[in-house]
Amino acid sequence: MTRTTPDRPVPVETVFPELAAHRGRTTRLHPRPGSPGPHDSHVGGPMLWPDDEPWPVCREPHRPESEGYAPDGIRTARATGSRPPARPWPGTGTPGEDGPVPFTGLAQLFRRDVPGLAAGPDDADLVQLFRCSFAHGPHLEVRYRLRWRRAAETGRAGRLLTDPPEAPLLRWPDDLPEPCVLHPEEVDTYPWAEGDTLPAPLLARIDAWDDARAAEHGPDALSYQGDLSIPPGWRVGGFPSWPSTGPMPVPCPSCAAPARLLLTADGIEWDGSSLSWIPVEDRALVPRGNAPVQEGAATARPTRLRFGRDRDLHVFVCPADPGHPPRWVLS
Structure with missing residues (x-):
């Protein structure tokens, strides 16, 4: 069965045209028990x-x-x-x-x-x-x-x-993975909005947009980080997410060249701040009212794994020489 990411709740590049120059691609792996x-x-x-x-x-x-x-x-x-x-x-x-x-x-x-x-x-x-x-x-x-x-x-x-x-x-x-098959899907992705990941005027516009949405719609409002930039879950390529540490340089340990993100391992496929990323085929699993996201073999934690205290594990490799040792970063 395929997994299909819904269109973003708002057209990202219509709201922020400057992001077109920063658009990337990531492959969501969509692991599911099998x-x-x-x-x-x-x-x-x-x-x-x-x-x-x-x-x-x-x-x-x-x-x-x-x-x-x-x-x-x-x-x-x-x-x-x-x-x-x-x-x-x-x-x-x-x-x-x-x-x-x-x-x-x-x-x-x-x-x-x-x-x-x-x-x-x-x-x-x-x-x-x-x-x-x-x-x-x-x-x-x-x-x-x-x-x-x-x-x-x-x-x-x-x-x-x-x-x-x-x-x-x-x-x-949660040190033991549940056997899962994959349903790879390419989607557009945009950089994490913090530090120097994007030009300062664009970061200011994104922050102002987030603040205005929160003031109008409350804590469940859409946000750039949660709904428009980087999907949750296991993924290959694209941009790293930095929810805990903030952006940081990741040099190759052998030659100091800026390392490239190979893959991200994530303990969750979605949570309360990323419900808009739930695939179309899984929408029946969306929690209703104040019900928590069910943790089970086929829902929000299909792999049963956890990385740190629910953090993302980024695996970086050297773009100049893939034989150099990788870097592992919990963010």
Whole structure:
């Protein structure tokens, strides 16, 4: 089933003609629970991974934990609509003390499926995203990993890995992705309106327009950030959103060139401030009155993942050399 973004509630470039020069494109991925295979683009499904290639593991020291959630217990609880039970951490309570911790596979994207997906090193056309489920260092940092591949070359592997290793316990239930198929859709997008992302006179006009709408319609009024600029949810390319941190420069860690946004991973597909972005096919899920947006396998949180405290995870890559290490930014 396709997913179709509704027209914006007001014509963006009619209200702000100057934005035409800043228009970009992003591909909304629209993950929805399903049964993807290793040859599909997906969130939370099986990776296209040769059986004789070691699965990625995190070898860094991890923050001690007192309890966690078993992956199978999380899956059972989701199937029954209950909350998984927490289990005491065995031994000293330090993940990885007895060896490295397997990364959790979050997503894989084929360029053939996703318009606008940048090429990787050596023209790789498949990118795979992983996360270590445990905290690192005094600031509880999370470690991610990106793996680029040539899809056809990997698909010719004699055997594919069908049972990848899992960490015995995860810190939180939302560390385990729900298998989701994707429904990619290209839409127009415009820069986040803050700092130096747009010319100062245009930013002033946008702020004045937002203020006037809020004064006339109250807290539920349309806004540039919420309704006209950047869609919520998983997306490829386009502009980064900066709701928590504000805009910041993101240089390549190897050569200091300004990095380019590869993809954004988001824990939600919509919330109370972004209801206008709900696809036409999902409009029946719009909350009515004061009812909250339902959190479930096919509604606002289809992937069941969370990044930070409901923040966006931006993955930036070097436009000069895609082989340089990526940058991970929670915004």
